[in-house]
Amino acid sequence: MTHEIPGTLLLDPDVIDNPYPLYRRLHTEAPVWEIPGTGIFTVSTFGLLAEAVSRVDDFSSNIECLLYRDDSGLPARLTFGGGTDGQVLATADPPLHPVHRNAVFPELVAKRMRELEPAVAALAGELVTSALEHGDVEFMTAIGNLVPITVISRLIGFRDSNLDDLWSSAVNGTRLLASTRGLSALTDVTSSGDNVMAWIAQQLSAALSDPGEDLLGAVARAVNDDVLNEHEGVGMLMTLLSAGGETTTSLLGNAVRMLAENPDLQEHLRGNPDQIPTFAEEALRLESPFRYLMRSVPRDCTLGSVAIPGGSTVLLLWGAANRDPAEFERPDEIDLGRRVPRRHVAFGRGIHTCVGAPLARIEARVVLTTLIERTKSIALQPDHPPRWVNSLLVRRHEELPVRLKAR
Numbered sequence: 537m538t539h540e541i542p543g544t545l546l547l548d549p550d551v552i553d554n555p556y557p558l559y560r561r562l563h564t565e566a567p568v569w570e571i572p573g574t575g576i577f578t579v580s581t582f583g584l585l586a587e588a589v590s591r592v593d594d595f596s597s598n599i600e601c602l603l604y605r606d607d608s609g610l611p612a613r614l615t616f617g618g619g620t621d622g623q624v625l626a627t628a629d630p631p632l633h634p635v636h637r638n639a640v641f642p643e644l645v646a647k648r649m650r651e652l653e654p655a656v657a658a659l660a661g662e663l664v665t666s667a668l669e670h671g672d673v674e675f676m677t678a679i680g681n682l683v684p685i686t687v688i689s690r691l692i693g694f695r696d697s698n699l700d701d702l703w704s705s706a707v708n709g710t711r712l713l714a715s716t717r718g719l720s721a722l723t724d725v726t727s728s729g730d731n732v733m734a735w736i737a738q739q740l741s742a743a744l745s746d747p748g749e750d751l752l753g754a755v756a757r758a759v760n761d762d763v764l765n766e767h768e769g770v771g772m773l774m775t776l777l778s779a780g781g782e783t784t785t786s787l788l789g790n791a792v793r794m795l796a797e798n799p800d801l802q803e804h805l806r807g808n809p810d811q812i813p814t815f816a817e818e819a820l821r822l823e824s825p826f827r828y829l830m831r832s833v834p835r836d837c838t839l840g841s842v843a844i845p846g847g848s849t850v851l852l853l854w855g856a857a858n859r860d861p862a863e864f865e866r867p868d869e870i871d872l873g874r875r876v877p878r879r880h881v882a883f884g885r886g887i888h889t890c891v892g893a894p895l896a897r898i899e900a901r902v903v904l905t906t907l908i909e910r911t912k913s914i915a916l917q918p919d920h921p922p923r924w925v926n927s928l929l930v931r932r933h934e935e936l937p938v939r940l941k942a943r
């Protein structure tokens with residue numbers, strides 16, 4: 537099928553800021569869209585995305601390339617070869633994937649996530665108190681960036697961590713998939729040394745002789761049992777840091793932005809705090825923290841009657857599927873009355889569905905409840921508009937200046 541959507545739209549800075557008009561076009565004109573001449577395809581409808589994640593033989597999670605913006609503004613691939621070497625958990629396919637997942641995420645981890653709630657509440661209370669003393673704050677540095685990285689570090693069980701370093705490393709990891717940089721900037725990121733990786737390797741090495749009851753201990757046991765080698769163990773911990781830190785940060789900021797732009801919603805939630813978790817689901821659906829994740833196509837296949845040649849790269853646009861009008865009535869509106877509020881794909885779907893969703897939900901509920909209960913109003917600062925991160929991957933605020941009035 538030929539159509540006229542220019543390939544340069546995907547990485548156009550205005551579209552990165554507001555991708556939803558493009559997503560709407562894709563839903564109707566090209567649910568599976570081959571970005572002309574690139575070998576890169578996007579999938580934007582809920583139904584086709586659900587189908588793609590279930591066909592793991594056709595759509596592999598093995599990461600084989602990074603994307604960059606070429607001189608003409610089109611996405612292009614920096615390929616580094618295939619194979620299963622170094623593919624860990626999120627980028628591993630069966631039969632390796634369930635082995636990784638079961639080794640590191642037993643029931644114990646879900647229990648530990650629940651046990652972290654009092655610590656999340658204490659931290660949120662402290663940060664909101666300090667923000668209210670100032671009134672005008674940049675939400676991300678004051679609260680949004682701090683809570684998830686602190687919590688994920690505790691969940692993993694890192695000792696004596698430097699949270700600033702961990703945050704920089706988490707963001708550096710996802711910057712590789714931002715896809716908005718030119719080739720030389722991308723190569724700079726890939727070749728920049730990461731001290732945190734060496735530090736994590738030391739943490740893992742220390743845990744090998746005495747694995748504790750935390751995620752670090754679970755990874756160490758997997759290394760001791762030869763399920764993972766040490767290099768893969770470090771990769772697993774880096775994945776957790778990036779996946780668990782930045783995404784939840786995005787969710788917190790996106791939800792607070794929606795509150796700040798919607799005083800009626802704030803009032804409603806102040807009177808009905810039990811609906812805050814439902815609001816968090818709508819925030820996840822409307823501004824999905826991961827806009828896309830990648831799949832590789834090992835052999836020729838077809839999706840939605842579009843032929844996809846072997847060797848192609850597929851971008852699953854979670855953020856587009858979550859606004860598919862065929863799946864959600866009034867998809868662009870916050871609706872706290874949706875019959876199944878969790879029926880979105882912000883946490884993915886299928887075998888790779890997010891293992892950290894319960895923790896992200898706890899953090900969102902606790903932080904948003906603390907803010908709603910302790911404020912009379914949350915507003916944007918009139919002279920300082922919010923700013924999104926320039927990334928095709930993450931939907932996160934670089935800056936979110938807000939004005940908080942205490943109750």
Ligand code: HEM
Binds near residue numbers: 826888889
């Ligand atoms: C709002 C917060 C979060 C969002 C939106 C999110 C989103 C996602 C998505 C879309 C996937 C699917 C990946 C795919 O299919 O390729 C995923 C997987 C994953 N997430 Fe999350 N995530 C969040 C929080 C967390 C947290 C807090 C953790 C860690 C505790 C975490 C760890 C992981 C891991 C390890 C995977 C890979 C699972 C697998 O491959 O089996 N995430 N996440």
